[in-house]
Amino acid sequence: MRALPLVFVVLFAVPVFPDWAQSYENPMETIDFWQRQYEEIRPETDARAKRAHEIFSRLVNAVGSRPGVVPRLFISKTEPKNISLPIAIPDGAVIISGRTLDICSGNTKAADDRLAFVLGHELAHLLKDDFWHMKFFNALKTAEAGNPADAKTLAELRAIAGSTDQVLAKELQADEYGIIYAAMAGFDTRAVVDDGKVSFFVEWLQAVDPAYSVNTPKDPDHPTPEQRAGTVKARLRQVLKNVEMFELGLAFYRTGQYDRAVSAFRRFLAYFPSREVAHNLAASHHQLAMKYYAGKAGGAPPLFRMSVAIDPRTRAGDIAQRGAEDAEYLFRVHLKEAIELYQRAIGQDPGYVRSYDNLACAFILRGEEGDAYRAVVMLKDSLRIAPARKEALNTLGVAFFHTENPEKAKGCFLEALKIDPAYDLALYNLGRLALERGDESECRRHWLEYLKLDRKTPWAAAARKTLGVEGPADSSPQGVEHERENVLGLQTGAYDEEVPKDWGTPETENVPLERYPYKINRFANHLMTVSQNKEIGLILAFRDFSGRTARNIGMGSSKQDVVARYGDPDRNLESLSGFTLVYETSGIAFNFQEGGLVSWTLF
Known part of the structure; x- marks a missing residue:
């Protein structure tokens, strides 16, 4: 037998x-x-x-x-x-x-x-x-x-x-x-x-x-x-x-390395073709499209704010070195991939509202004939599945503006604010809508409220310029320099052999994403390094790690704790399981679930 x-x-x-x-x-x-x-x-x-x-x-x-x-x-x-x-x-x-x-x-x-x-x-x-x-x-x-x-x-x-x-x-x-x-x-x-x-x-x-x-x-x-x-x-x-492939993709996405996130999610999608992986791959392409949108638009952000946000770090540098023609081409390539993958995710799960919402954002960004109407249809379907969501209402307002229906646009922005009176995207869009309609007084009222919530993004800079107000002082706590983070003395850019000996012998995994594979080393102290050609590009600390950051943040800390010690984040990325606060100058991303810090990543 x-x-x-x-x-x-x-x-x-x-x-x-x-x-x-x-x-x-x-x-x-x-x-x-x-x-x-x-x-x-x-x-x-x-x-x-x-x-x-x-x-x-x-x-x-x-x-x-x-x-x-x-x-x-x-x-x-x-x-x-x-x-x-x-x-x-x-x-x-x-x-x-x-x-x-x-x-x-x-x-x-x-x-x-x-x-x-x-x-x-x-x-x-x-x-x-x-x-x-x-x-x-x-x-x-x-x-x-x-x-x-x-x-x-x-x-x-x-x-x-x-x-x-x-x-x-x-x-x-x-x-x-x-x-x-x-x-x-x-x-x-x-x-x-x-x-x-x-x-x-x-x-x-x-x-x-x-x-x-x-x-x-x-x-x-x-x-x-x-x-x-x-x-x-x-x-x-x-x-x-x-x-490991999926988790590596998340780490790259959270730290703004969207091209590498694309490689990781694409490889994992071949192994596990689910709607969530298709959506994550689509979002990575979408972020790259936003990056090249800034290049083709001379650095200017889109007119209105939507839930798929531009990465401020990618607006200059390598983009500026490309001509507007190259940026236009890459924008179209990545946006096409994003749209097809969002549609694939919806095909796998017709109730997956995140892909509906992001697909509508992508249609609006593409701006071809009929795209704004397509976005309206997508968002109405999304809100029928899951009503009263501020992100979908905000994007629906943007879509209505592009279908030349400003009253409905305003109504959607106001509905989003009823759900969350401190929703910065809707506040910005109400100000922009008022400005587009020639009502400078209403624009000023909304944008002054908006600038209390956002001091760092390109939209905040655009609002300050229009209103003629001074830029904010550095939000970081006084007396704290913007040093690069380290964990137990180790920083990114170091080599594998520089890992402290008292971390012990790691469990090692090689992930063949690119020409030179990534080497993942997991240590018994709940730290992990990701290196390529022996150079460490990411250091991750997990929830059972007992150490603290240079500014005394430990696992379980709240968002308020982090902001009090690090100031306003450069990016706030929402996810299914929580959110991530990203600090570019310090090179650290804090990952939260259910209100508490569960991991952080040095990059």
């Missing part, structure tokens, strides 16, 4: 229901059944349940859904008979239990990461409409309970089913996607896979199948939990090598 495959067909046992019918004739295939039959651990009354729902929302925001399915999470207080939890059910729900939370919280530091991994695995089954083999297992389980005399035959059928290539492939894919989904939502998957132990996997196996324990005699058909866990971990370490 062949052994059961050593993958998450065991770790995440997902039998669903007897194969009675294809579409919800079995009541257990709907969340209504679970809500009626099982007491729910509700987020309003249980802190762990609240956190589980937050993690689930982050995962869904990162990976999306499939047509006709709205992913939901249900946490049962008790375990059902004959069905192992967690499971994904066809109507879009993922069902877990209090025991799931117990197992994942066994390691307090990695509790969120563990749960993200578990939920990501189930979301993979859900999004791939992967239920047939789970129904088969459950049919066996039900028959097994009803007729013990057939146990031997059923055991043989179980082994055969478990070793089929199709089931194996689906479970391997769910393992892989679980890791990728968790990483894309901003969780530390290495805390699960590379913790130096197999305890989480062993705990899980023993919980979902108590027949296996550390004392179980070894035999070929029933490997020990340690053996199974080791096999799964080895597989997931291979997955993490590809996830």
Whole structure:
């Protein structure tokens, strides 16, 4: 008899229901059944349940859904008979239990990461409409309970089913996607896979199948939990090598290295063709198009502000050295790529409003005949899917201006300000609209408010020039020089051999993005260097790093803490999982999630 495959067909046992019918004739295939039959651990009354729902929302925001399915999470207080939890059910729900939370919280530091991994695995089954083999297992389980005399035959059928290539492939894919989904939502998957132990996997196996324990005699058909866990971990370490590509793309994007971000995201898209990766690749091309827009426009920013912002650092230098003709060509090339990739992301998930919004921005920027009307249609669709969003309303106002409808434009800007009275983009655009309509008094009123929020961007400079007001004083705290950041004495530009010896021996990975590959060194002190030809270009500090920056910022610090010590950022980049404050002169980017600092990058 062949052994059961050593993958998450065991770790995440997902039998669903007897194969009675294809579409919800079995009541257990709907969340209504679970809500009626099982007491729910509700987020309003249980802190762990609240956190589980937050993690689930982050995962869904990162990976999306499939047509006709709205992913939901249900946490049962008790375990059902004959069905192992967690499971994904066809109507879009993922069902877990209090025991799931117990197992994942066994390691307090990695509790969120563990749960993200578990939920990501189930979301993979859900999004791939992967239920047939789970129904088969459950049919066996039900028959097994009803007729013990057939146990031997059923055991043989179980082994055969478990070793089929199709089931194996689906479970391997769910393992892989679980890791990728968790990483894309901003969780530390290495805390699960590379913790130096197999305890989480062993705990899980023993919980979902108590027949296996550390004392179980070894035999070929029933490997020990340690053996199974080791096999799964080895597989997931291979997955993490590809996830490095995505994380490297994010690091390049956050630090304004958009051409390198394009290389990383394009390579990862070939491995994992998801809407989020397509969107990130599109946004990188979009930023490059904005860079060359500044070149072809003589350094002037676009008339109105939209949510895809220009990078101030790229407005001069290498762009100025190119002629306007070259800049025009590169602008068109990158914008065309961005538009096609946004459309691809929408095709993969018709509910993905971020790509709708950015695609509308790209149409407005391109400015061809009919583009403004296309943008209006895209943004109205976006707001139907997810209403009352300031970014979409602001861009819709810009689109209406370009369709020669200034009253509707003003209405959209005002609606955006109702949602957030301190929304700088809408304030700027109201001032610009007033100026375009000849109302200098209203323009001054809006722009003076706007300049309280923005002191650094090209639009702030344009507003000050129009109003005839002085530029701001340096917002950095007095007495602090704009020195380049270092971490434990190491700066970017140093060489690999200059890394302090007391950092220890790193885990090394080579990422072949360009002619000369990038070398990633991860150290036990939760620091990572990225080098090319031995020269360090990025240094990353992760959430468990105990050190502090030159201006005494540590993990968990707030945005207010950073601004108080570093002044206003040069850029504020929004993402699905949080935001990043970028300081060009100091060469540091602070990455926040849920209001707290979780990592920073020196560049």
